[in-house]
Amino acid sequence: MPQNKQIHLDNRPVGEATASNFKLVVSETPQLKEGEVLVRHHFLSLDPYMRGRMNDAKSYAQPQALGQTMGGGTVGEVVASKNAKFAVGDKVVGMGGWQQYSVVDAAQPGALRKVDTAHIPLSAYLGAVGMPGVTAWYGLVKIIEPKAGQTMVVSAATGAVGSAFAALSKARGCRTVGIAGGPDKCRYAVDELGFDACIDYKLHMDAPSLSRALKEACPKGIDGYFENVGGMVLDAVLTRMNAFGRIAVCGMIAGYDGAPLPLSYPALILVNRLKVQGFIVSEHMEVWPEALKELGTLVATGKLKARESIADGLEAAPEAFLGLLKGRNFGKQLVRLHD
Ligand SMILES: NC(=O)c1ccc[n+]([C@@H]2O[C@H](COP(=O)([O-])OP(=O)(O)OC[C@H]3O[C@@H](n4cnc5c(N)ncnc54)[C@H](OP(=O)(O)O)[C@@H]3O)[C@@H](O)[C@H]2O)c1
Missing domain, CATH: 3.40.50.720 (NAD(P)-binding Rossmann-like Domain)
Incomplete structure (x- = not known):
């Protein structure tokens, strides 16, 4: 199993978030159990909501736990599978977090979704079609x-x-x-x-x-x-x-x-x-299929041009995230983790 770089929330911001709130950690990837798949992340999504989760405050979502990998949306490909529904090479969207790989219990409803990249680029599933x-x-x-x-x-x-x-x-x-x-x-x-x-x-x-x-x-x-x-x-x-x-x-x-x-x-x-x-x-998962259908058509027909700001490598994620909060992104902010 591959070594896995991760970014953890190390401490909570006081006022503005800073790079020192995050910590890079290298860990071993555990062996797969029945029903699990190993996903190699191509892109990590950086989103403004992550700033709210860095605080230990009452909100619609639980705060991000200290000493744990930052949560976040990812797209990637299955590189090992012990789940009959996912094969090596499948392109998938999930919540893999700020890390290069994730081990996912793919039997859990909604944990991992296969996507078609024939007409829509994989990264768009974190933005316009996500x-x-x-x-x-x-x-x-x-x-x-x-x-x-x-x-x-x-x-x-x-x-x-x-x-x-x-x-x-x-x-x-x-x-x-x-x-x-x-x-x-x-x-x-x-x-x-x-x-x-x-x-x-x-x-x-x-x-x-x-x-x-x-x-x-x-x-x-x-x-x-x-x-x-x-x-x-x-x-x-x-x-x-x-x-x-x-x-x-x-x-x-x-x-x-x-x-x-x-x-x-x-x-x-x-x-x-x-x-x-x-x-x-x-909180409105019931509209996602209808919305994604319209958004997918708009992207595939060129009516929605999904511009992206891409930071390279996991180490670049904290600065790219802080930049997003200051408007330094120009389009959907992503981090490229693997080609
Ligand atoms: N309610 C929900 O379920 C939900 C889901 C997703 C996103 N959101 C919200 O949607 C908004 C956009 O998210 P996004 O992912 O599309 O991010 P985004 O627009 O791609 O990036 C954030 C943008 O916010 C602007 N900004 C930052 N600080 C600002 C400030 N002080 N004053 C004015 N503008 C500022 C910047 O654009 P300029 O350079 O143009 O200022 C920056 O590029 C965020 O507020 C996010 O929290 C809500």
Whole structure:
């Protein structure tokens, strides 16, 4: 059995997460028992939710245990199997964590899923045709419930969730406006992702200034907002929401490292009779097949271009993760573990 590099959570962050919170460990891989398979990971997914799990705080999920391999989504191939349903060479998606290999009890429902890489690259199953894609689908379809001709806005627009949101929203005939950090991301949003407009929030010091830019980009107001960020961006969007608008609260990344996120205009929720609903995608497994089917078709037909930021080697994972929390990624953040 191969030696296996792993990254453990060594200690919990105080304020901002740092590389010293993580520790590289080399371990032996145990022999397979009946029903288990050995998966060699090609890619590890880095996701903002991992920051929340580094804290020992009450949340929708258990905190990441100290001294254990960081949890996370992986894609890879089966390299040894004692399970009749999985053969050597099968391409699979699972929750292998921040390590090069995982031993998986493949008999457990949902532990490992075989995927077809004929028309969809393996890595896309961690992004557009995976959890982030379904997240965009759920918030748009089930919470925002868009109608053709309405105006949709999404923040963190060029990221894994935001880029899938653009393709799904455009497919429903909506004017689709992004908010992203920096001119390169905004240009890419319009030229490649199909956004009708994209606003660089870094050019705006405060919510009134960003609100003016939103007025120009959304002349008929905003009917649906997919919230990924919080803080000043949410304040600005609230000032442009139409009556009976819907806000899907997906993430508030501006606060994940502990910064407070005050809400300046909560009365607008009442004045505009807004629906504001948070959600966690893993609590809605019933929609995944339908969502993945649409997302797979969008990727296979080139309507959803899933840009990726790829860090090389497990050792690069902590810095890449810290970069994701600062917007240094450009598209879905992955770590390449094996070719
Ligand atoms: N509810 C759920 O079930 C669920 C599931 C998956 C993801 N999420 C949430 O969805 C959001 C996007 O996730 P993702 O995986 O697609 O990540 P991502 O958008 O690929 O990467 C995170 C992006 O957030 C932006 N960002 C970081 N710090 C920011 C700040 N202080 N202010 C404004 N923007 C900031 C950066 O983009 P810019 O450079 O453009 O600022 C960065 O690239 C996150 O909030 C995540 O927690 C929720």
